[in-house]
Amino acid sequence: MIEVRNLVKHFGGVRAVDGLDFKIKQGEVFGLIGPNGSGKSTTVNLICGVFPTTDGEILLDGIDLCAIAPHNRVDAGVARTFQNIRLFGELTVWQNLWVAWRDQPGQEQSWISNWFRRSPTRRQEIQKLLEFSGLGDKANHLASNLAFGEQRCLELARAMASKPKLILLDEPAAGMNSAEIKDLCKRVLTMKEMGMTVLLVEHVMELVMNVTDRIIVLNFGKPIAEGTPVEIQNNEAVKSAYFGSSENTEGGAS
């Protein structure tokens, strides 16, 4: 599905991502975790093309994403959400999805109709997606007037509106309460059932440990561990990256 080979990104002297390799299989929920500043969001931004890579390859079904302009990566099948919510606040909820909308492959509307017609069937499909996202009754609200949790849901729905093969979730649970996190868990698992591949960047372990199939742990831009949630939970290198190693704590105390 997606294969990242020796991904490198330097910002001046800062090595945000420093030789990252991973593969995500079709239909997998893949977790990308690590302490703050370990290069998780940078990895997402590199896959989306927010900035160019310093080195390395990102292959989606064998196609090199780095050679594709950022906006065309959506047509290649990559969609994302943002760590700090970025909705089109002055547009209504359903218009937010309308902007990002892509028709099912094989049922694309003509160019004119895509840009200059208000298709009722498309409107119905958008409504369906809104209902899936729990926003069915908010279609005509302005996005900026939604509650925080609803805005997160809308952003996820907008990413799904482009019918992606791979969806990148950049800390989707940030700021959510535990009920909302449970909802999000269900929704991510439903997305998996629908056949979407998910790359999940997250700090909230409740979400990561419940939905992911495999996890890779980053520290200082380098992978330090990879495995199933259970394996990662018991991994010493991960524990020391997050909490500091026991020797260090003792050394600091003395």
Next chain:
Amino acid sequence: MTYFLGILQTIGVHTLLGLSAYLLLLTGQLSLAQAGFFAIGAYVSGILTVIFGLHIFPALAIGAFIAGFFAFLVGFPALRVKGLMLVVATIAFSEIVRLFFFNLSWRVIINGIEVGPDSTQGFREIRYFAANGWEQIDIVGLIWFLVIAVMLVLWWLDQVRAGAVLRAVGADELAAQSSGINLTRVKIAAMTGGGVIAGIGGGLFAHSTTYIDHHTFVILLATFAVSYPILGGLRSVVGTLVAVIFIQGFIIEGLRFIGDYRYLIFGLLIVLVMNLRPQGMIDGHFLADIKKLLGRKTMRGKVDD
């Protein structure tokens, strides 16, 4: 009467100018090139009716097309930069256009009279309307027909996906790009559309005043162009119209007795609106209030029935 028709002409032409900036502002781009596009529309359509003897309609259309074409060309380099740098780049464009026409001398003898742009002396003989028996009321009618047509097109644009995409780019470029929107293409389309609208306005301006020279197309004109949609707000095309009526009708015409001090009031007003109502005079809440008001009326009507 002539006086009021004259004001209506000015308001109509300036509304087109404001709408051309409005279209580009929807994508979040502040451009001062509108004065340049306006000048291109004015000179090209003027030259076409005066020197080539064209009918007013094809002359306006060609003027608008050429203004749009230049907007398209300018869009590529200009829209690579953002914010303040875009303002500087577009000012430069407007000045280049103005200085080109400042130096343009193309004198031709038609029916024994020498006509055409005469560099520093301006372009004096754009008398298509007078020569073809148009009354002032007809001219005002033509201007407002086109103003309403452009407003309807822009209103319609907001009903289809293209309008939502324009606003999405204006709201958040990164999110729009991540939703698969080609930012460059959308911005250049808006720039081109704005160029066409400004070109129509310029053509109408040249023919309704019969005399143009480079002084008209200074940066002040571009400042007016962007101030209308900023004052009126970007929620609706009507906002721009209201702002033009307010500025041209009230401040510039109504306060004529205080002389050039009224331009100070114009500046003060922009500063005040920027601080008190950065979303413009007519915003979403204002529109919602109007809708509520209308909604209540219809509800009462039902109760009465």
